[in-house]
Amino acid sequence: MAAFPYQHHHPLLLDSPYLPNSPIKLPQLPLQLGEMTNASPGFLYYNAPEAIAEASATEARTFGSSNSLESAIMVPSGDNQMDYSSSVLVEPHGGEGPTKAQCPTEKKRKNINDTSPNSDQSKDTKESKSRRQKKFIEDKKPKADEVKETKPYEEPPTGYIHVRARRGQATDSHSLAERVRREKISERMKLLQGLVPGCDKITGKALMLDEIINYVQSLQNQVEFLSMKLASVSPVMNDFAVDFNGHVDQQQKVGSMSQVSLPLPPVLQKNHIEPITFEETIAKDYMMMDPSPFLLHGQGPLDFSQDNGVQVGNERQGVLHPMMFNNMCSFQ
Amino acid sequence: MSSRRSRITEEEINELISKLQSVLPEARRRGASRASASKLLKETCNYIKSLHREVDDLSDRLSDLMASMDTNSPQAEIVRSLLQS
Numbered sequence: 001m002a003a004f005p006y007q008h009h010h011p012l013l014l015d016s017p018y019l020p021n022s023p024i025k026l027p028q029l030p031l032q033l034g035e036m037t038n039a040s041p042g043f044l045y046y047n048a049p050e051a052i053a054e055a056s057a058t059e060a061r062t063f064g065s066s067n068s069l070e071s072a073i074m075v076p077s078g079d080n081q082m083d084y085s086s087s088v089l090v091e092p093h094g095g096e097g098p099t100k101a102q103c104p105t106e107k108k109r110k111n112i113n114d115t116s117p118n119s120d121q122s123k124d125t126k127e128s129k130s131r132r133q134k135k136f137i138e139d140k141k142p143k144a145d146e147v148k149e150t151k152p153y154e155e156p157p158t159g160y161i162h163v164r165a166r167r168g169q170a171t172d173s174h175s176l177a178e179r180v181r182r183e184k185i186s187e188r189m190k191l192l193q194g195l196v197p198g199c200d201k202i203t204g205k206a207l208m209l210d211e212i213i214n215y216v217q218s219l220q221n222q223v224e225f226l227s228m229k230l231a232s233v234s235p236v237m238n239d240f241a242v243d244f245n246g247h248v249d250q251q252q253k254v255g256s257m258s259q260v261s262l263p264l265p266p267v268l269q270k271n272h273i274e275p276i277t278f279e280e281t282i283a284k285d286y287m288m289m290d291p292s293p294f295l296l297h298g299q300g301p302l303d304f305s306q307d308n309g310v311q312v313g314n315e316r317q318g319v320l321h322p323m324m325f326n327n328m329c330s331f332q
Numbered sequence: 333m334s335s336r337r338s339r340i341t342e343e344e345i346n347e348l349i350s351k352l353q354s355v356l357p358e359a360r361r362r363g364a365s366r367a368s369a370s371k372l373l374k375e376t377c378n379y380i381k382s383l384h385r386e387v388d389d390l391s392d393r394l395s396d397l398m399a400s401m402d403t404n405s406p407q408a409e410i411v412r413s414l415l416q417s
Contacts, residue, residue, distance in 0.1 A: 188373035195380045206341055209348035212376060216355050219383035226390035233397055
């Protein structure tokens with residue numbers, strides 16, 4: 001990664017009078033650029049993200065056009081990276097776009113700052129380079145690959161540029177894929193930070209992960225606890241409901257009956273009986289009826305409250321006949 | 333950043349990632365095969381969101397139950413004592 005600025009802008013810098021021609025001096029470029037950003041038009045790209053993207057697009061085109069020449073160069077380095085690149089290379093194409101675009105300049109500046117202390121001696125830079133590489137690849141990559149990997153740094157890794165230069169960032173597949181990976185991770189860490197309370201105050205991935213784990217576990221406990229409570233409360237509620245219904249059935253037959261039979265029974269209307277409400281009728285019936293129709297009548301409400309529509313109508317008529325009879329008797 | 337220090341954190345982080353994976357039901361179901369860290373974090377995100385939803389839902393149901401109850405009934409007393417425990 002330390003090397004990418006000069007690799008990336010190599011074609012541009014070729015025209016620049018500041019270009020050091022020996023590879024040993026190349027690592028000093030970032031430092032110089034940091035100091036003399038306005039010295040040449042080429043250097044401007046280090047501060048303007050749009051310009052970087054533009055420049056890299058140009059580069060990409062350039063390299064794309066001279067592809068046939070590069071493919072020869074690309075093959076050997078591709079072989080070197082064969083054993084681990086297959087998995088790494090897939091990633092950048094897929095999820096890169098949105099995360100990449102976010103902070104090219106920021107990264108660049110950081111890299112420049114990182115390298116500047118080391119840039120006095122090219123050896124130091126190289127060391128930091130490989131160290132960084134080690135970090136990028138993490139546990140995936142054995143050391144042997146690392147040694148090989150420094151090779152593409154020495155020779156211009158042109159074969160890859162037309163793939164990656166678009167983003168204006170690293171030029172070797174590993175740092176690129178690795179950056180994508182890390183950006184993805186940090187993006188999701190940020191998302192998680194928003195989800196986990198108190199996590200935004202914590203710095204460091206390890207502490208954050210710890211906090212996230214704790215939070216997830218506490219949420220799991222909470223869910224378990226709440227559903228336990230609900231389960232223990234619900235039976236109480238069910239019992240209560242049953243009790244309540246029983247209570248109604250036993251003590252409020254008249255009430256439930258009046259709810260069902262609010263519309264006047266057609267029978268009553270046909271027979272020109274005074275339009276009194278059913279409830280009133282019942283009240284009168286209770287007072288005036290003989291024991292036998294009362295029993296019949298008393299069985300009614302239960303049926304009323306449980307049946308619907310047509311059935312209720314039929315039942316009602318059946319029940320109402322004696323009642324009507326009684327009414328007629330009593331009113332006449 | 334010294335490489336020694338970064339390696340220690342790396343190990344720590346690897347450990348934490350595995351721990352995180354063991355906490356997630358989805359990742360656990362997948363078995364020993366370890367998912368990529370970013371995928372795992374995404375799953376964690378979704379899982380936390382679903383847990384939030386679940387907690388909200390359960391709380392709503394509980395409070396609905398409470399609201400539908402006669403506050404002076406002995407049943408409500410039982411529920412209250414349950415909720416306070």
